[in-house]
Amino acid sequence: xxxxVWIVDDDRSIRWVLEKALGREDIPYRSFTSANDALTAxxxxxxxxxxxxxxxxxxxxxxxxxxxxxxxxxxxxxxxMTAYSDLxxxxxxxxxxxxxxxxKPFDIDQALALVRRALAEPAPTPExxxxxEAPEILGQAPAMQELFRAxxxxxxxxxxxxxTGESGSGKELVARALHxxxxxxxxxxxxxxxxxxxxxxxxxxxxxxxxxxxTGATTQRPGRFEQAEGGTLFLDEIGDMPLELQTRLLRxxxxxxxxxxxxxxxxxxxxxxxxxxxxxxxxxxxxxLFREDLYHRLNVIRxxxxxxxxxxxxxxxxxxxxxxxxxxxxxxEPKHLSANTxxxxxxxxxxxxxxxxxxxxxxxxxxxxxxxxxxxxxxxELRSTMAPASTLEWQEGLAREITLRLHRDDxxxxxxxxxxxxxxxxxxxxxxxxxxxxxxxxxxxxGRNTLTRKIQTLGLEKDWGAVSEEDK
Numbered sequence: 385x386x387x388x389v390w391i392v393d394d395d396r397s398i399r400w401v402l403e404k405a406l407g408r409e410d411i412p413y414r415s416f417t418s419a420n421d422a423l424t425a426x427x428x429x430x431x432x433x434x435x436x437x438x439x440x441x442x443x444x445x446x447x448x449x450x451x452x453x454x455x456x457x458x459x460x461x462x463x464x465m466t467a468y469s470d471l472x473x474x475x476x477x478x479x480x481x482x483x484x485x486x487x488k489p490f491d492i493d494q495a496l497a498l499v500r501r502a503l504a505e506p507a508p509t510p511e512x513x514x515x516x517e518a519p520e521i522l523g524q525a526p527a528m529q530e531l532f533r534a535x536x537x538x539x540x541x542x543x544x545x546x547x548t549g550e551s552g553s554g555k556e557l558v559a560r561a562l563h564x565x566x567x568x569x570x571x572x573x574x575x576x577x578x579x580x581x582x583x584x585x586x587x588x589x590x591x592x593x594x595x596x597x598x599t600g601a602t603t604q605r606p607g608r609f610e611q612a613e614g615g616t617l618f619l620d621e622i623g624d625m626p627l628e629l630q631t632r633l634l635r636x637x638x639x640x641x642x643x644x645x646x647x648x649x650x651x652x653x654x655x656x657x658x659x660x661x662x663x664x665x666x667x668x669x670x671x672x673l674f675r676e677d678l679y680h681r682l683n684v685i686r687x688x689x690x691x692x693x694x695x696x697x698x699x700x701x702x703x704x705x706x707x708x709x710x711x712x713x714x715x716x717e718p719k720h721l722s723a724n725t726x727x728x729x730x731x732x733x734x735x736x737x738x739x740x741x742x743x744x745x746x747x748x749x750x751x752x753x754x755x756x757x758x759x760x761x762x763x764x765e766l767r768s769t770m771a772p773a774s775t776l777e778w779q780e781g782l783a784r785e786i787t788l789r790l791h792r793d794d795x796x797x798x799x800x801x802x803x804x805x806x807x808x809x810x811x812x813x814x815x816x817x818x819x820x821x822x823x824x825x826x827x828x829x830x831g832r833n834t835l836t837r838k839i840q841t842l843g844l845e846k847d848w849g850a851v852s853e854e855d856k
Contacts, residue, residue, distance in 0.1 A: 387433040387503050391415045392422045392449065393465065394441045398488070402436060405492050411499070418442060419449035431457050434502050436486075439466040447476055454481045461502045465490070478536030485536065487529050489793050521557050522705055525695030531558070534687055539565045544637065546622075546682045547660040549689030552739030555660040556620060558689060562658055563616040571615030576608050578629075579621035587629055588645050597646025609642060612655040622682065623663035623674060634678040657682070692734040692741060696784045699730050702738060706745035719748055721757045728759050730788050732766065807842050810835065 389411055391402050399415045406413045414432070416422040420443045422435075435453065439446035450462050461483035478485065483502050486495060523529070535558065538545065545562060547555045556575060563573040581589050588597075592607030608617055619625070625633070636642045637657065641650040659682045668674040692699070703721055711718035721729070734740055744766065752761040759767065782801075789797050813824035825835040839845055 388412045388414065389434045389436060389499060390422060390432040392419055392435065392437040394418060394438065401492060405496055409496060419444040419446065423452060431460060434499060435460060435462045437462060437464060439464055450482060463498060463502060478539065485533060487524065521554060521561060522701050523695060523698045524701060525690065525698050527690040527695060528698065531687060531689065535561050535565060538562060538685065540567055542656055544657045544682055544684045546686045547658065547689065548686060549662065550691045550737055551662045552737035553689040553691055554738050555689060556618065558687060559618040559658045559660060568615045568656060572612050573616050574608050574612035575618040575620060577620040579624035583626050591642050591644055593645035594647045607644065609653050609655060614654055617655045617657055619657065619659045621661055622659040623661040623665055623668055630675045630678050634675060634681060637681045692737045696730040697788050700726050702741055703745055706742045707749060710746045710749035714749060716749065717755060719752055719755055719757050725757050725759050727785055730784050803842060806838060810838060810844060
């Protein structure tokens with residue numbers, strides 16, 4: 385029997401693109417505008433070999449459709465497509481038994497490669513769906529989509545995970561997402577920042593202590609391992625853990641047992657360890673500051689969180705989310721960022737990453753005078769930091785602007801940016817030459833007729849309409 389692909393999407397353009405691509409590959413296909421139509425066809429027609437389905441459609445959702453398919457045809461691979469790029473969509477898709485998760489807009493060659501692979505492989509074993517809550521992590525950037533996929537695939541794993549990323553990038557959010565979407569979600573999630581606890585107290589914080597173990601220990605006290613029983617223990621800033629405690633942690637990861645401070649009876653550690661650091665652990669291993677054997681124990685699966693400056697296309701999405709969140713907290717109407725403000729924010733370095741963006745959005749909710757936030761409404765320290773100071777910076781800013789518009793799926797980008805650049809060039813050159821077109825054209829490397837034509841085409845005559853005696 386021929387391998388047939390079903391396309392289920394209410395977006396006509398998506399169906400058209402996929403139909404043309406599959407047709408070029410000689411892959412038979414059928415298209416449906418809703419999950420209900422596809423299910424009706426499934427009730428009396430042979431099942432397809434592969435399904436490509438959108439998540440959000442009128443009527444039954446793609447996830448509901450996926451659940452029905454898992455019940456009726458558990459081996460049928462389903463690729464979930466969505467323009468709503470959040471963690472919950474990705475995790476729900478994987479936990480619902482999806483073969484893969486494809487965020488829109490997608491590269492058609494990548495989509496075809498995914499289709500070919502799915503047609504040649506069996507679908508994964510279905511898992512139960514977890515009810516979706518408000519998305520805790522947002523991101524449309526490819527690096528974030530990879531992170532969402534990894535969290536979805538790790539949902540039922542008990543392996544240790546090492547999360548790396550700069551301060552403020554959201555390492556604890558990822559750790560909480562790993563827990564919330566795991567089979568341990570009904571058990572505790574316990575977090576401990578190992579850099580925030582004094583060295584002398586950290587051992588007791590982790591493992592607990594017996595009564596009389598040291599001066600002031602008047603009662604028995606459970607440690608974080610006991611508090612996290614059956615759940616997840618998140619050890620933040622693991623790179624700062626003292627070497628002697630690294631040894632004890634390694635022993636727990638090796639044999640699963642530990643002792644309270646001052647205790648003699650071994651306790652079983654039934655927790656999943658998720659560790660995080662903003663430091664380069666490989667470098668700390670080389671410098672003798674971190675045990676190499678512990679590093680390998682923790683580094684079973686590594687998740688790297690990209691910095692915010694690596695994903696400027698996510699700034700509008702995140703900013704809107706934080707502005708709405710702040711507005712709800714303060715019980716005011718949410719602010720909105722103008723296009724110029726978003727362009728400026730996309731060029732900022734964001735050394736504090738998502739946490740810094742969240743703080744800025746809260747500041748704007750309180751301090752910005754109007755509902756529409758313009759560049760002059762941004763905090764002074766932010767405006768001064770964002771001002772380009774070198775040729776390299778304006779080139780990087782232009783590259784970020786182009787990247788942002790590409791990810792917004794804008795069209796005619798080259799023509800629009802070229803027009804804006806030419807307006808800036810002409811205005812600056814004529815200003816520098818006091819309106820002398822001949823000299824301005826020479827400085828720009830154009831002929832005078834070319835400059836005159838561009839002034840007319842770009843609508844600059846109202847500003848530079850007068851022709852000097854020298855140019856006549």
